[in-house]
Amino acid sequence: MNDIKTIGIVGLGALGTMYAELFTRALGKAHVLVLADRERTARYRRDGMWYNGERCDLNYTDAATVTEPVDLLLFTVKFTGLPDAIETCRHLVGPETTLVSILNGISSEELLCEAFGDQGVVWCVVGKVAAQKEGNRVTMFPVVPPAGEMDLGVPAGHSHAHLDRLTAFFDSIGFHYCLPENILVTMWSKLLCNVGCNQAATAYECNYSVLQSPGPARDTMLAAMREVLTLAHAEGIPLTEEDITMWTAVIDGITPTNEPSMRQDSKAHRKSEVELFSGTVRRLAQKHHIPVPVNDWLYETITEMERHY
Numbered sequence: 001m002n003d004i005k006t007i008g009i010v011g012l013g014a015l016g017t018m019y020a021e022l023f024t025r026a027l028g029k030a031h032v033l034v035l036a037d038r039e040r041t042a043r044y045r046r047d048g049m050w051y052n053g054e055r056c057d058l059n060y061t062d063a064a065t066v067t068e069p070v071d072l073l074l075f076t077v078k079f080t081g082l083p084d085a086i087e088t089c090r091h092l093v094g095p096e097t098t099l100v101s102i103l104n105g106i107s108s109e110e111l112l113c114e115a116f117g118d119q120g121v122v123w124c125v126v127g128k129v130a131a132q133k134e135g136n137r138v139t140m141f142p143v144v145p146p147a148g149e150m151d152l153g154v155p156a157g158h159s160h161a162h163l164d165r166l167t168a169f170f171d172s173i174g175f176h177y178c179l180p181e182n183i184l185v186t187m188w189s190k191l192l193c194n195v196g197c198n199q200a201a202t203a204y205e206c207n208y209s210v211l212q213s214p215g216p217a218r219d220t221m222l223a224a225m226r227e228v229l230t231l232a233h234a235e236g237i238p239l240t241e242e243d244i245t246m247w248t249a250v251i252d253g254i255t256p257t258n259e260p261s262m263r264q265d266s267k268a269h270r271k272s273e274v275e276l277f278s279g280t281v282r283r284l285a286q287k288h289h290i291p292v293p294v295n296d297w298l299y300e301t302i303t304e305m306e307r308h309y
Helices: 014-027 038-047 079-092 108-116 161-173 183-203 216-234 241-252 261-267 275-288 293-307
Strands: 007-010 032-036 059-062 072-075 098-101 121-126 130-134 137-141 150-153
Touching (some): 007 014, 032 079, 079 108, 098 161, 108 121, 121 183, 150 161, 150 183, 216 241, 216 275
Parallel strands (some): 032 059
């Protein structure tokens, strides 16, 4: 398998912009394609993107004009945009293309496996990221570990070839990553955080300061997390109360005036990832016949908010 020399990035949210900047600096503009349809590409070229106060010099590319598969295809869209992104870039996936989704939740890798087969998919979760996106301007706030660090892995029984190729590339450019013992446990743990934190901030229309203080928003956040914990056990995923304690400590350490990404989407009247969070919880709850009243309320509250955008 050849080394990674060409990268396609689909989606310019906060993380997509950050990775586009990082990989462009490492490989050069010609080797990192920011992929979209023709209309969106024209808008990127016209309006540009800013990252931490500086205009990005990125290779905005109409995916339809690219004829050769890329070595690494990184999906950084919202979950609702993933099916369209898969179709936009389907012709760019070859036998040796490594596929990575940095979407939240536990579902996007399964969609990539359905579309392209499971051998090229490296499972990934990005945690402990603090960012603000307003229009075409992204601000990434300092965090420890370095912003954008990925937890990588493949489920038991899957080939490690693409994982090894990806980590070799990351080593060559000095990009931080972790290899957890069980990537599925790590992904479920991040889901637990997002289901509580992102959704509570959205439903209560608040920033981190409210989640960090005693009250209804914090109570809802913790209760939603515990419903995920119950479902994880039903799915055979060994999460514990320690996961809730760990993520609560992370949330309590974030700058109080910052806001979770889902709250930012709501303020901008963008469709949220509610289907990825409480939507997933509700589907699994139905499968296991487990009540999830807090996530039911969050789902109904947030979808009602979105109906009025």
